[in-house]
Amino acid sequence: MESRQRSTRTKAQQREQTIRTLVGEARSLFATRGYAHVSLADIVQAAGVTKGALYHHFTGKEDVFRAVLEQVHQEVGERIAASAPTSDAWTQLLSGCRTFLTASTEPNIQQIMLIDAPSVLGWGVWRELDATTSMQHLQEALQVLIDDGTIPDQPVLPVVHLLSGAMNEAALWLARSANREHDLAHTMTALERMLESLRR
Amino acid sequence: MESRQRSTRTKAQQREQTIRTLVGEARSLFATRGYAHVSLADIVQAAGVTKGALYHHFTGKEDVFRAVLEQVHQEVGERIAASAPTSDAWTQLLSGCRTFLTASTEPNIQQIMLIDAPSVLGWGVWRELDATTSMQHLQEALQVLIDDGTIPDQPVLPVVHLLSGAMNEAALWLARSANREHDLAHTMTALERMLESLRR
């Protein structure tokens, strides 16, 4: 039975809305100032609620950060997945890498995903989350290339970690580059050469 | 004229000793618990001094961490420099990479240098420090190989950042590996292949 809505928002809507703005404001604050320099007071003030509301939905500051990080990871993953929908596996891998580099260069993604996350949540948790999104894409793409014989059979995990770390660091560097487009081009050619080395 | 030493320790010796133990204890605490979960009270208690002493030599908690990080960086740099004293540039690069991977796998180096440092000091400061030690070696080695024609002329910075990031992440992964020696071997072969790709 449907309940009439005496008020404009139902409880569930209210909950969702509060969490959304909370995570959203927290994300922008974390991105610009860094996790350590953001207080819970800042977050709840920006979201227009109180600490009690925050602690009703999250277990603490770290939990808010985890929610933010999950959102960021999901966003990056979607952008990678949508980068080259219809192509062969090889060019799909390349465009995926390029998309990751450009996405991870944006400051509001970078500070959260690449700088603070390992320190705040610990490397293990960070890698777990990453393994379900961007790293997942990389690993799958490589496995496909191994299965269809494009690159010889070899342990994928070492390669995945090497490439993932390479792109993470490259993204951090590119974000501070004075000539980003120029450096991105050189980085991509160098990265392509590294990927080619797997081929042969 | 030398001043006679009425006491067992002169002031300069005392200062040096205090700083040494302070940094040493802080390092071990930071390494095991991570920066955020170490209080100044923990550090000064372990070092056997008070907060006043700490604040006499350092500007704050962050400054202590910076001193610790500099020590770690210097240590890693020395180990890399001593890894392959008399060889051609190419094998020198390879053994340098191997040394970095094994050194950075140790937990008391890893937590400080690879996990906390970017978040605590900011990526810029972290990279500055790195650029004077481990990254410095990598860049110089590559430049030598370019100058003697082993690898073709190309922008070094993109390659340096890609390789540096790759090894950082690989070290973090190897540290949690169930079969470290085995994975290290595969990582090195994959890394060698990537380096080979620069050659030709």
Add this chain to the structure above:
DNA sequence: CGAAGATACATACCGTCGGTATGTTCGTGT
């Protein structure tokens, strides 16, 4: 040699922050 100043610490205290316990409102199932 000894007073003056600098250096190396110790003690006491403050503001802020993360976290918790409790109170209040209000939608919702029965």
Add this chain to the structure above:
DNA sequence: ACACGAACATACCGACGGTATGTATCTTCG
């Protein structure tokens, strides 16, 4: 209609980073 629980708000606590100030010890120089 009403009771219950979810969604908040309010008030408060302990701990931590940081600072101000006091004190003992070494060094310097007339």
